[in-house]
Amino acid sequence: xxxxxxxxxDLSPFGEKVRLAFGHKGLAWRSVETPIWPPRPDTVPLTxxxxxxxVLQIGADVYCDTLLILRELERxxxxxxxxxxxxxxxxxxxxxxxDTTTFIAAASIATSIIGDGVPPExxxxxxxxxxxxxxKAASLRDLGLNRQRVAAQMTHLAxxxxxxxxxxxxxxxxxxxxxxxxxxxxVRTHAGAEADRLLPFDPxxxxxxxxxxxxxxxxxxxxxxxxxxxxxxxAEPVVLEGVDLDDPSGLKAGDAVAIRSDDANxxxxxILVTADRDxxxxxxxxxxxxxxxxxxxxxGYSAVPREAASSQAEAA
Numbered sequence: 001x002x003x004x005x006x007x008x009x010d011l012s013p014f015g016e017k018v019r020l021a022f023g024h025k026g027l028a029w030r031s032v033e034t035p036i037w038p039p040r041p042d043t044v045p046l047t048x049x050x051x052x053x054x055v056l057q058i059g060a061d062v063y064c065d066t067l068l069i070l071r072e073l074e075r076x077x078x079x080x081x082x083x084x085x086x087x088x089x090x091x092x093x094x095x096x097x098x099d100t101t102t103f104i105a106a107a108s109i110a111t112s113i114i115g116d117g118v119p120p121e122x123x124x125x126x127x128x129x130x131x132x133x134x135x136k137a138a139s140l141r142d143l144g145l146n147r148q149r150v151a152a153q154m155t156h157l158a159x160x161x162x163x164x165x166x167x168x169x170x171x172x173x174x175x176x177x178x179x180x181x182x183x184x185x186x187v188r189t190h191a192g193a194e195a196d197r198l199l200p201f202d203p204x205x206x207x208x209x210x211x212x213x214x215x216x217x218x219x220x221x222x223x224x225x226x227x228x229x230x231x232x233x234x235a236e237p238v239v240l241e242g243v244d245l246d247d248p249s250g251l252k253a254g255d256a257v258a259i260r261s262d263d264a265n266x267x268x269x270x271i272l273v274t275a276d277r278d279x280x281x282x283x284x285x286x287x288x289x290x291x292x293x294x295x296x297x298x299x300g301y302s303a304v305p306r307e308a309a310s311s312q313a314e315a316a
């Protein structure tokens with residue numbers, strides 16, 4: 001089986017989520033360091049222009065978004081599970097809750113403290129892409145709001161842990177723990193003691209964070225970007241079935257499509273390979289890689305005809 005390759009940067013909170021999944025599963029994996037913000041010229045040949053980090057590469061298949069990355073790791077390496085007790089649905093919902101309600105507010109608390117050291121290019125990139133201003137001035141302006149938002153979510157976490165359970169869903173770690181952990185890891189890593197002053201780090205939360213951190217990151221070894229592209233070029237994507245006849249997109253295999261995320265205007269173009277309840281897969285070809293399949297979760301992403309995406313972009 002091909003070894004997992006993670007394209008990421010060490011300060012990425014979403015990258016930390018995947019690294020902890022590697023640790024939980026005891027995996028050996030290859031690490032390709034990417035720039036913190038675009039352009040990422042050595043990643044685009046694999047991803048068809050998907051600009052977020054991290055992405056998981058296995059051979060000539062590329063998996064985008066941590067929701068799908070964790071699900072694919074579970075499919076290939078089922079033990080120990082990330083979804084104990086048949087609670088995959090609950091873990092997915094809790095993961096979505098943590099990623100969408102806590103991360104931006106927590107990151108803004110961090111930049112209210114360390115914002116002077118954040119490169120202007122990074123701030124401008126995030127304004128254009130995420131429609132959020134992470135400058136120190138904006139973060140200080142909104143500090144009271146963001147403290148309230150994160151504190152409210154931390155109250156939920158503390159209440160879940162109050163009965164003495166070691167992890168959010170019970171006795172075993174799950175994907176929900178990794179998702180709830182990484183925003184708090186990010187703010188404590190960057191803000192240090194100030195984070196503890198600004199946010200209610202209940203003893204139960206701190207003990208839980210220690211248990212999650214103890215998962216480690218598995219066995220990591222470095223890999224150059226050119227080597228990763230060569231691995232993809234030498235491989236063939238996994239053969240997949242076509243699109244269900246009753247797929248809500250109304251599309252069929254072979255259609256030229258754009259994949260749109262719910263929270264950003266960043267369409268990714270390719271040829272539709274398959275779409276089912278869980279994922280959308282497009283075919284992408286480039287000179288440096290040849291043929292690759294790029295996978296997206298169904299949750300949070302939609303496929304539309306390419307011409308429709310172009311019309312929507314012009315209207316915007």
